[in-house]
Amino acid sequence: MSRELHLADLHGSLADPLLDAMTFLNEVTGRYPDAVSFAPGRPYEEFFDPADIPGYLETYLRHLREERKLTEHQIRREVFQYGRTKGLIAPLIAGALAADEGIDADPEALVVTVGAQEGMLLVLRALCAGPDDVLLVSSPCYVGVTGAARLLDLTVHPVPEAGPDGGLDPGALAAAVRELRAAGKCPRACYVVPDFANPSGASMDEAARRRLLAAAEQSGVLLIEDNPYGFFGRTAAARPTLKALDGDRGNVVYLGSFAKTCFPGARVGYLVADQRVRAPDGRTTLLADELAKLKSMTTVNTSALAQAVIGGMLLAGGLRLRAANEPARRFYARNMDTLLAALEAALGGVPGVSWNHPDGGFFAVVTVPFRADARALDDCARKHGVLWTPMDGFHPGGGGEHQLRLSCSYLTPDQITDGVRRLADFVKERLPQGG
């Protein structure tokens, strides 16, 4: 007879609705395979072809051979062995960051991570050390952040976004810091996605970014900038990242991901952490070196094979990933245009129903005059064949009960139009009668 464990004896995160919500969403998606799904924040997959992988790998190996002048023995070691904890392709990533974002990053300040998620975990672990330390997060917030915090038993404090399209509110950050300090707490860092945030789709304008940096500098709170969607504006014009605006002032730890700009199946991301860390004996290291020490205890290295393929993709695009993603940008921009036009056509003028107007990215948020919770989702999937994500799970301090997230990245324009029609049928069915 097999031993049985009790959930109540396991780590508290496992009984947290936060982690259950992910499982529930996966279950729902699996139960309605034919539904139009606005649920997953996945990139469109027709941009990828498995037949291209050997070519990218070969491009990277040729780079090692011809530009870095490695011998065949050294190449074998680079791709097959345990490698540097900080990663192999940091110089290539630094080159792309300079060209694409104007971020001047020392490759030594980079750590290549198993997706941005691992980067998040490392940064949270390093910065939040004691019971009074608090992680501030934009609210609504990506569950990967609040989930990682839960896994580490960290205290999370929400900082609201400024309206449906405004992104994180710098004034609200400053107020939260004051409030926490007054309560004897120590706010250490604030997680923010300035461009096309997941889940809200909201973006900060340049003035708000500068105010946020000023608030961070003044309060001593480090900004954790996550930028998975920055290339995917509805127009080609790029806004400066917080990291680029901050220059070498050290107020920002930058998290990058190749999941949307190359492909998710590589699981390669990175972080830039160029802050100096001073030990009691006076010696200094880079924060990246401290994070690498933690990484040696989470995953040891990021797959050298996956790094090699991503390195090959970077090289193939001349270390200009934004230009290489211009077809993807146009595709996602058309999808967002289609989504917003379809919402207007199907739900425009309906009392109590509204949505925001993201400048780009994968997500938009619809507000409805009824509870858009897991039960409503299940009902909508069964009766109308369309899936979305309830927003309440994204609010660590509560909220979002009447909102749903639509992801338009994974669908064709026709599917989006069809899906919004189904969604509108569901929404209208639930409106108060005779209104």
Add this chain to the structure above:
Amino acid sequence: MSRELHLADLHGSLADPLLDAMTFLNEVTGRYPDAVSFAPGRPYEEFFDPADIPGYLETYLRHLREERKLTEHQIRREVFQYGRTKGLIAPLIAGALAADEGIDADPEALVVTVGAQEGMLLVLRALCAGPDDVLLVSSPCYVGVTGAARLLDLTVHPVPEAGPDGGLDPGALAAAVRELRAAGKCPRACYVVPDFANPSGASMDEAARRRLLAAAEQSGVLLIEDNPYGFFGRTAAARPTLKALDGDRGNVVYLGSFAKTCFPGARVGYLVADQRVRAPDGRTTLLADELAKLKSMTTVNTSALAQAVIGGMLLAGGLRLRAANEPARRFYARNMDTLLAALEAALGGVPGVSWNHPDGGFFAVVTVPFRADARALDDCARKHGVLWTPMDGFHPGGGGEHQLRLSCSYLTPDQITDGVRRLADFVKERLPQGG
């Protein structure tokens, strides 16, 4: 002027000598590139060829096409997209476990992880929930385990091995459990490597394994069995894993790694966790499902690309990884034979100097009549051109100050013989004069 952080404000693990030891070892290795290095526990790299990767990938894609009957669209999704948190190649791994180890694992009870290290982190996080929970570890113990525990602020309690070649002592486990319970603590799990442990090289015989399982069953402590080196005996005869001996009794969580049997650069490992977990509402899940929830907050998925290449390697070997590793086994066995013979030739009969006689694996331990610490290592590297690993860092409760670990996996027999000669010069130089 860039912001400076203080190490004292960061998580305590970053100032722990445990994590610094890893950095120090890397530094020493980097400083003496021409030394014969018995330090790293790496597989020999001439077994790998980068030119083989596209073939393995193609083997996996053909399997998806021909045996799993996936369409090209589904194949693209499988290799490029975000995938199942528990992984893609669990059925192939389960097949190999059945053939190689006689372990009958339900693929649903497997989680494919970013190396065994991530598996360790997930298991420790799930099992150790509160301040009274204690993780028992073999002592000496692999630093990846004690380091992961430190990252999670867990309490670790050492359980000694039974002599230089005996492996974890089942009686000592039972005694430690009694002692901890009497002190109001809750021992939850015990980490053990039954075959050719890192760092000691020691192995448990079958009788000791059965006693250990009985002690675990009786005490309710879960065994975390880590088996990276099991294929590499000095003879081809395999001993049964704890997991195989335990059958379906649920006393063992099994951690597997392809780092030594395929290649480290893939960063693919797995865990088998078939224990039932009962929630307060009576519903049950598999422990693997709970661990997957945590994984969604550490790395989201294991690289699908890396899984595909490992899957191709498994398929290419007919899901018999032990047979595919027979050339590697013979290579490592000859290296261990060479190491032990060289030690006998160079240091046999020297008073106060002894070593153990591992049945296989990568490591042996030499005891010397002086402190074999970081300072001694640096001196040895500078004067004699040979590197090894001090054992003191592997003892969470102290110990090992007069011992050094020799890894023979990464060298040729000639290098081993040469290295042991250099080591003997160093040891003899440090012996008490006129003894």
